[in-house]
Amino acid sequence: MPKWGMAVDLDRCNGCGACVTACHAENNISTVGADQAARGRAKHWIRVERYWEGDFPDVRLTFRPVMCQQCDNAPCEPVCPTYASHHTADGLNAQVYNRCIGTRYCANACPYNVRFFDFFNPAWDKPLHLQLNPDVSLREVGVMEKCTFCVQRIKAVTIQAKADNRPVADGEIQPACAQACPAKALVFGDLEDPESAVSRLSKSPRGSKLLEDLGTRPAVTYLERQS
Amino acid sequence: MKAVYGLYPDGRAAQQAVNRLRAAGISDREITVLSPQPMEDYEFGRRDKATWMWWIACGGGLVGMGTAFGLTWITEMSWPINVGGLPIFAWWPNMIILFELTMLGAIVATVVTLVVSARLGRGGGLYDPAVSDGKILVGVEDPAEAAIPELQAALGAVRQALVKTI
Amino acid sequence: MSQPARQTVNADTLLPADQRITSDLLRPLMQTSWRFYLLVAVFGSIVAAALVAWLSQMTRGFGITGIRWPVYWGFYVTSFVFWIGISHAGTLISAILRLVNAGWRRPVTRCAEVITVFALMIGAMFPVIHLGRPWLAFWLFPYPSERMIWPNLRSPLVWDFFAINTYLTGSVLFLFLPMIPDFAVVRDRSSGLRHRVYRVLALGWRGTPKQWHRLETAMQIMAIAIIPVAVSVHTIVSFDFSMAPVPMWQTTIFGPYFVAGAIFSGIAALLIAMAVLRRFLHLEDYLHPVHFENLGKLLLVMALLWGYFVFNERLVTYYGNKPAEMAVFWRTQRESFAPLYWTMVTGNFVLPLVLMGIRRFRTITGCVIASIGVVVGMWLERFLIIVPALGHKFLPYSFGIYRPQPVEILIAGATFAAMTLLYVLFAKFVPIISIWELKAGEHVPSTLIPPATQEHQLGELHL
Numbered sequence: 023m024p025k026w027g028m029a030v031d032l033d034r035c036n037g038c039g040a041c042v043t044a045c046h047a048e049n050n051i052s053t054v055g056a057d058q059a060a061r062g063r064a065k066h067w068i069r070v071e072r073y074w075e076g077d078f079p080d081v082r083l084t085f086r087p088v089m090c091q092q093c094d095n096a097p098c099e100p101v102c103p104t105y106a107s108h109h110t111a112d113g114l115n116a117q118v119y120n121r122c123i124g125t126r127y128c129a130n131a132c133p134y135n136v137r138f139f140d141f142f143n144p145a146w147d148k149p150l151h152l153q154l155n156p157d158v159s160l161r162e163v164g165v166m167e168k169c170t171f172c173v174q175r176i177k178a179v180t181i182q183a184k185a186d187n188r189p190v191a192d193g194e195i196q197p198a199c200a201q202a203c204p205a206k207a208l209v210f211g212d213l214e215d216p217e218s219a220v221s222r223l224s225k226s227p228r229g230s231k232l233l234e235d236l237g238t239r240p241a242v243t244y245l246e247r248q249s
Numbered sequence: 250m251k252a253v254y255g256l257y258p259d260g261r262a263a264q265q266a267v268n269r270l271r272a273a274g275i276s277d278r279e280i281t282v283l284s285p286q287p288m289e290d291y292e293f294g295r296r297d298k299a300t301w302m303w304w305i306a307c308g309g310g311l312v313g314m315g316t317a318f319g320l321t322w323i324t325e326m327s328w329p330i331n332v333g334g335l336p337i338f339a340w341w342p343n344m345i346i347l348f349e350l351t352m353l354g355a356i357v358a359t360v361v362t363l364v365v366s367a368r369l370g371r372g373g374g375l376y377d378p379a380v381s382d383g384k385i386l387v388g389v390e391d392p393a394e395a396a397i398p399e400l401q402a403a404l405g406a407v408r409q410a411l412v413k414t415i
Numbered sequence: 416m417s418q419p420a421r422q423t424v425n426a427d428t429l430l431p432a433d434q435r436i437t438s439d440l441l442r443p444l445m446q447t448s449w450r451f452y453l454l455v456a457v458f459g460s461i462v463a464a465a466l467v468a469w470l471s472q473m474t475r476g477f478g479i480t481g482i483r484w485p486v487y488w489g490f491y492v493t494s495f496v497f498w499i500g501i502s503h504a505g506t507l508i509s510a511i512l513r514l515v516n517a518g519w520r521r522p523v524t525r526c527a528e529v530i531t532v533f534a535l536m537i538g539a540m541f542p543v544i545h546l547g548r549p550w551l552a553f554w555l556f557p558y559p560s561e562r563m564i565w566p567n568l569r570s571p572l573v574w575d576f577f578a579i580n581t582y583l584t585g586s587v588l589f590l591f592l593p594m595i596p597d598f599a600v601v602r603d604r605s606s607g608l609r610h611r612v613y614r615v616l617a618l619g620w621r622g623t624p625k626q627w628h629r630l631e632t633a634m635q636i637m638a639i640a641i642i643p644v645a646v647s648v649h650t651i652v653s654f655d656f657s658m659a660p661v662p663m664w665q666t667t668i669f670g671p672y673f674v675a676g677a678i679f680s681g682i683a684a685l686l687i688a689m690a691v692l693r694r695f696l697h698l699e700d701y702l703h704p705v706h707f708e709n710l711g712k713l714l715l716v717m718a719l720l721w722g723y724f725v726f727n728e729r730l731v732t733y734y735g736n737k738p739a740e741m742a743v744f745w746r747t748q749r750e751s752f753a754p755l756y757w758t759m760v761t762g763n764f765v766l767p768l769v770l771m772g773i774r775r776f777r778t779i780t781g782c783v784i785a786s787i788g789v790v791v792g793m794w795l796e797r798f799l800i801i802v803p804a805l806g807h808k809f810l811p812y813s814f815g816i817y818r819p820q821p822v823e824i825l826i827a828g829a830t831f832a833a834m835t836l837l838y839v840l841f842a843k844f845v846p847i848i849s850i851w852e853l854k855a856g857e858h859v860p861s862t863l864i865p866p867a868t869q870e871h872q873l874g875e876l877h878l
């Protein structure tokens with residue numbers, strides 16, 4: 023059984039935000055407009071956190087892309103009253119839109135704040151509605167949504183591999199963010215496979231987990247920036 | 250229905266009336282006493298105190314506990330879903346469900362016992378609206394025809410009695 | 416209406432004569448003034464406006480509230496916890512005082528139980544109001560669905576569902592059972608439609624010793640059962656917070672802290688209700704200053720207990736010195752939430768200590784002022800637990816500020832109107848002081864009164 027994980031190389035990330043755009047495009051995430059974004063309604067399943075360190079002129083800028091960490095001990099899962107948020111056998115935290123009644127407890131429990139609520143029914147100005155991805159459902163108002171490691175792509179590749187009677191090759195599944203990253207900072211793969219890129223990267227001495235001391239056991243490893 | 254009864258202004262008069270009825274040979278079971286509030290400082294107010302209600306409440310609690318155990322076991326085991334690495338059947342959270350349904354069972358059992366044993370909702374039986382005005386009613390339902398004058402005398406012998414025959 | 420002249424008063428119990436008790440306590444049922452209709456109209460329209468607001472929230476989308484990333488709970492959950500807390504009034508006063516056989520509880524029990532039932536009903540609406548898809552709220556109920564999926568019994572929200580339903584059922588029954596003999600009194604004194612309605616409600620009550628015994632035994636059992644349920648309810652509500660790894664939420668003190676806070680706010684609500692009833696229904700002969708004094712002393716004790724819990728919570732956090740927790744700690748105590756925080760401390764601690772601690776101020780007016788302070792303070796306490804922590808968790812890039820919007824303010828505010836409306840309607844149809852229980856106080860068997868401490872039913876209780 024594979025266990026999906028990611029490695030984020032902070033040395034390579036330059037904060038361009040291509041991952042954010044790709045994620046929006048792939049997962050049918052609507053933009054909410056400047057007004058609503060200012061009121062905190064933007065739904066960036068992956069976001070690039072930007073931090074300034076130090077005082078002028080010794081300022082240092084750091085970037086960190088943060089997406090759902092697909093935690094093994096996800097605090098968002100036990101608290102969902104309807105099992106809309108639960109753990110799959112292949113290590114993903116699933117969000118079942120149809121089962122969500124919108125209590126938003128999962129979002130409060132998530133220490134990474136990677137869960138988003140649909141405050142309004144999504145809307146796309148024409149002709150942008152034509153670019154929607156048919157593999158991903160649209161979420162109606164009142165449900166929670168978050169990064170799924172592009173589970174539609176995972177499923178598509180694994181189904182194809184099964185049909186072809188072969189194992190899934192490392193690097194064959196590319197979530198939208200990993201695919202779009204020009205610096206190849208995002209690496210996705212099977213953590214159960216010791217030969218996969220993500221496995222080797224997650225064992226790197228530069229690697230650490232975000233908010234590790236909370237005990238959530240995330241599946242994403244961040245490789246420390248060295249410059 | 251036929252009945253002979255007296256209305257009394259306080260507990261002492263009512264107790265005297267009950268004693269006189271007993272002296273006239275009426276058994277306790279046939280004496281009807283109605284009061285506007287419980288009057289346990291008098292002997293007549295202490296009748297029929299024994300009840301199974303406590304045991305039934307405990308039984309209801311056990312039924313509730315069993316229901317809760319069944320609910321948690323069956324629903325959690327029938328489709329085991331992993332949430333946050335918790336065990337599928339976890340005792341700590343399930344004890345909460347167990348507790349709540351146990352108490353609910355005890356409460357519902359108590360109320361059902363009350364309704365049944367106090368014959369609530371069934372109506373009938375001897376009654377006079379003067380009881381809610383503060384009078385205490387002491388009487389006999391369906392007396393033997395021949396005994397009525399004796400009962401009337403016994404009830405009326407108490408001071409301030411208001412005897413009625415229906 | 417002018418105050419009726421003091422007629423025969425029973426010297427032992429300081430109660431008016433039996434006849435006058437009944438007529439006094441039934442007067443609100445039998446006579447209606449224009450004031451009643453005005454109250455119903457005013458509060459009814461506020462409640463109606465709030466219902467319209469909720470409807471617009473459901474149709475226009477949840478976005479019209481101030482909820483935002485990452486502060487996903489705001490006024491609605493505050494109101495939920497607040498009203499469930501208020502609902503602990505009835506349990507403490509009614510059940511505990513019943514069990515220890517405190518005679519001074521008699522005029523107070525029904526007022527308290529009514530608060531419980533209505534506060535529970537109002538509070539229980541908020542888990543539905545704050546849902547993103549409230550029309551699916553029934554999924555919380557364990558029913559065999561065609562998808563063969565059940566609610567997550569490991570979730571605190573499902574525990575909430577079970578606990579609140581149990582408590583609501585118990586409280587409604589606890590309220591209703593002793594109303595049956597009073598319904599019989601109304602039944603016997605009315606005619607026409609009113610007589611028919613109350614005859615149904617009275618369930619054929621006659622008043623045999625057997626019925627009285629069964630009723631009192633049932634009340635005894637319910638009193639014993641409802642106290643742990645009440646404790647569990649607000650503990651479980653506190654679990655909504657302590658089960659999430661949010662700074663300053665994941666603390667074991669929340670269970671007892673919330674229960675104590677609930678009882679605290681419940682007593683305050685009860686004091687306000689009693690004072691209002693005493694004035695507007697002319698119950699000066701039944702609700703004596705000693706009742707307010709006794710409850711005022713309880714309020715003082717609960718204020719001290721509240722202070723103790725807050726001190727515990729904050730001292731431990733302070734020494735723990737975890738960065739995320741200290742950030743939230745200072746946020747409430749020194750930074751943006753400081754005005755609300757110190758208002759809360761004043762209302763919950765300073766005011767009750769001064770007004771209830773000093774004998775001269777422990778009057779009915781003093782009790783009401785202290786209680787209003789507590790109600791405000793306890794609402795703020797719930798708000799200050801939820802919002803500062805959610806807006807300031809672990810990753811600074813994701814911090815946010817919550818700004819409540821009109822729809823939330825209206826719905827949260829209208830709950831007070833709803834409570835008042837329900838209370839006014841209740842007092843119109845049911846005697847707000849239990850007639851038979853009041854009179855039963857004169858007939859307590861001597862075995863129940865400890866010989867050395869002859870406690871007067873409504874007499875002076877010196878501290």
